[in-house]
Amino acid sequence: MEEFVFSYEMEVRDYECDIQGVVNNSVYQNYLEHTRHQYIKSVGIDFTELSKKGINLMVKRIEIDYQSPLRSGDQFVSVLRMERISPLRFAFVQQIHRKPDNKVIIKAMVIGTAVNERGRPELPEELMKVWGIG
Amino acid sequence: MEEFVFSYEMEVRDYECDIQGVVNNSVYQNYLEHTRHQYIKSVGIDFTELSKKGINLMVKRIEIDYQSPLRSGDQFVSVLRMERISPLRFAFVQQIHRKPDNKVIIKAMVIGTAVNERGRPELPEELMKVWGIG
Amino acid sequence: MEEFVFSYEMEVRDYECDIQGVVNNSVYQNYLEHTRHQYIKSVGIDFTELSKKGINLMVKRIEIDYQSPLRSGDQFVSVLRMERISPLRFAFVQQIHRKPDNKVIIKAMVIGTAVNERGRPELPEELMKVWGIG
Amino acid sequence: MEEFVFSYEMEVRDYECDIQGVVNNSVYQNYLEHTRHQYIKSVGIDFTELSKKGINLMVKRIEIDYQSPLRSGDQFVSVLRMERISPLRFAFVQQIHRKPDNKVIIKAMVIGTAVNERGRPELPEELMKVWGIG
Numbered sequence: 001m002e003e004f005v006f007s008y009e010m011e012v013r014d015y016e017c018d019i020q021g022v023v024n025n026s027v028y029q030n031y032l033e034h035t036r037h038q039y040i041k042s043v044g045i046d047f048t049e050l051s052k053k054g055i056n057l058m059v060k061r062i063e064i065d066y067q068s069p070l071r072s073g074d075q076f077v078s079v080l081r082m083e084r085i086s087p088l089r090f091a092f093v094q095q096i097h098r099k100p101d102n103k104v105i106i107k108a109m110v111i112g113t114a115v116n117e118r119g120r121p122e123l124p125e126e127l128m129k130v131w132g133i134g
Numbered sequence: 135m136e137e138f139v140f141s142y143e144m145e146v147r148d149y150e151c152d153i154q155g156v157v158n159n160s161v162y163q164n165y166l167e168h169t170r171h172q173y174i175k176s177v178g179i180d181f182t183e184l185s186k187k188g189i190n191l192m193v194k195r196i197e198i199d200y201q202s203p204l205r206s207g208d209q210f211v212s213v214l215r216m217e218r219i220s221p222l223r224f225a226f227v228q229q230i231h232r233k234p235d236n237k238v239i240i241k242a243m244v245i246g247t248a249v250n251e252r253g254r255p256e257l258p259e260e261l262m263k264v265w266g267i268g
Numbered sequence: 269m270e271e272f273v274f275s276y277e278m279e280v281r282d283y284e285c286d287i288q289g290v291v292n293n294s295v296y297q298n299y300l301e302h303t304r305h306q307y308i309k310s311v312g313i314d315f316t317e318l319s320k321k322g323i324n325l326m327v328k329r330i331e332i333d334y335q336s337p338l339r340s341g342d343q344f345v346s347v348l349r350m351e352r353i354s355p356l357r358f359a360f361v362q363q364i365h366r367k368p369d370n371k372v373i374i375k376a377m378v379i380g381t382a383v384n385e386r387g388r389p390e391l392p393e394e395l396m397k398v399w400g401i402g
Numbered sequence: 403m404e405e406f407v408f409s410y411e412m413e414v415r416d417y418e419c420d421i422q423g424v425v426n427n428s429v430y431q432n433y434l435e436h437t438r439h440q441y442i443k444s445v446g447i448d449f450t451e452l453s454k455k456g457i458n459l460m461v462k463r464i465e466i467d468y469q470s471p472l473r474s475g476d477q478f479v480s481v482l483r484m485e486r487i488s489p490l491r492f493a494f495v496q497q498i499h500r501k502p503d504n505k506v507i508i509k510a511m512v513i514g515t516a517v518n519e520r521g522r523p524e525l526p527e528e529l530m531k532v533w534g535i536g
Contacts, residue, residue: 013298013301013302014152014153014301014302014305015152015158015160015298015301015302017152017153018148018149018151018152018153019148019151019152019153019206020458021153024149024435025435025461025464026149026428026429026432026435027428029427029428029431030281030428033282033427033428034281034282034283037282041341056422058468060467060468061465061467061468062427062464062465062466062468063463063464063465064463064464065462065463066460066461066462066463066464072153147435147436147439148436148439149432149435149436154324158301159297159301159327160295160297160301161294163293163294163297164294164417167292167293167294167415168416168417171416175475190288192334193293193334194333194334195331195332195333195334196293196330196331196334197329197330197331198329198330199328199329200326200327200328200329200330207443282421283420283426283428285420285421286416286417286419286420287416287419287420287421287423287474292417294417340421
């Protein structure tokens with residue numbers, strides 16, 4: 001079974017649903033981003049501090065497989081793990097599972113990089129230390 | 135009849151509609167904000183320039199009367215005029231009309247102020263000149 | 269002091285913030301709507317059931333006073349109470365308070381009505397019983 | 403050079419930008435969806451008619467490569483073409499180009515299917531006729 005290091009619970013809000021009565025496809029990206037940001041905060045990394053040093057994290061690619069829709073009122077858990085996939089790129093492997101039946105709703109891979117103060121890709125030490133990918 | 139000095143045309147996008155098949159109430163605020171920003175740009179005011187001088191425009195109060203809903207695919211025109219309502223406050227009177235029957239969808243009043251570099255309310259000359267409210 | 273009968277806790281998500289680094293004005297309407305729907309659910313009213321009987325709840329007017337902005341990562345509590353303001357209209361009095369200092373962020377009044385299966389305004393018994401406004 | 407059969411022009415709205423001053427990653431999915439729906443409408447397919455026959459179009463997978471960000475006020479053109487990639491699946495190949503320099507902002511592939519009135523995947527004749535993929 002796939003392992004995840006972080007999980008975060010949320011609930012569908014009615015304004016996130018569209019005419020079909022299901023969560024709009026783009027809203028899952030909001031859920032995924034919020035989960036990543038909560039994870040990064042949980043490991044002690046401060047976006048604002050990084051920004052002040054001129055380091056910006058950015059998403060380069062996203063892949064989402066939609067397996068089953070969430071509906072109004074559904075509760076779900078959003079899980080992730082992080083992998084370094086090249087010297088300059090890392091990937092978040094993310095999934096959303098409905099509660100309480102644990103049905104897989106989406107599977108996603110989000111590939112990111114960091115750009116340093118000279119505008120060049122460079123993963124900062126802060127990230128690599130926390131993620132144990134030095 | 136009420137007069138407006140600026141009008142801007144838009145079209146409902148499906149992701150803006152909710153389970154009832156109508157535009158979600160909060161989305162009208164997006165339409166209204168976009169119209170105000172297009173208007174401000176049209177009269178030659180540059181938000182970024184104002185910000186650099188430490189001047190920030192901010193909304194203090196909004197009132198919206200919902201008269202009829204917009205639906206998927208509807209085209210509409212968003213109109214406004216500006217009034218100075220006190221030495222430190224201005225109001226945007228805004229309406230959204232459906233096309234082509236001109237049915238009134240919402241009527242809104244948006245009250246704003248500007249805060250200067252010392253954090254005090256003060257309407258900048260740029261605004262007053264353009265709006266003829268000096 | 270004003271009394272509220274329902275409170276719901278949320279946290280600002282980064283995608284809800286705009287260029288100024290504060291929650292966009294329209295997003296507060298999402299918070300307010302989600303709070304109302306959670307409240308209505310909490311008192312045992314089922315939107316879907318009401319819809320099947322041809323009864324639709326709708327917002328007719330909203331007033332929001334913006335007192336102070338929420339920022340990335342802020343936690344807040346959204347509170348409300350309900351009042352019948354005329355034979356055919358009810359009002360939600362709503363506020364959002366930042367945590368932990370309890371600073372008032374916005375004050376809002378949301379006026380709604382219900383439309384029956386013949387398209388006429390009529391507050392259904394289910395609402396009046398729960399809200400004790402029969 | 404890649405060919406596209408449909409193009410649609412839009413402009414970034416300020417509420418779509420986040421703290422970094424660029425369009426939030428999830429908003430591009432809104433742009434892409436709106437473009438697909440405008441395309442589908444342009445070829446004479448009516449979602450509502452399809453729904454009444456019990457046919458639903460759904461997105462199964464999305465891949466987006468983020469090449470360069472859009473900023474406040476940017477104008478852009480969103481282009482697409484359609485391909486049938488298996489008996490039961492079709493793909494929209496989509497790109498967004500900034501105006502007027504034609505810089506590529508994102509490249510995306512959106513894979514969809516249609517589900518018939520018995521809940522089984524089946525591409526309806528309406529689609530295949532229009533797209534010439536019968």
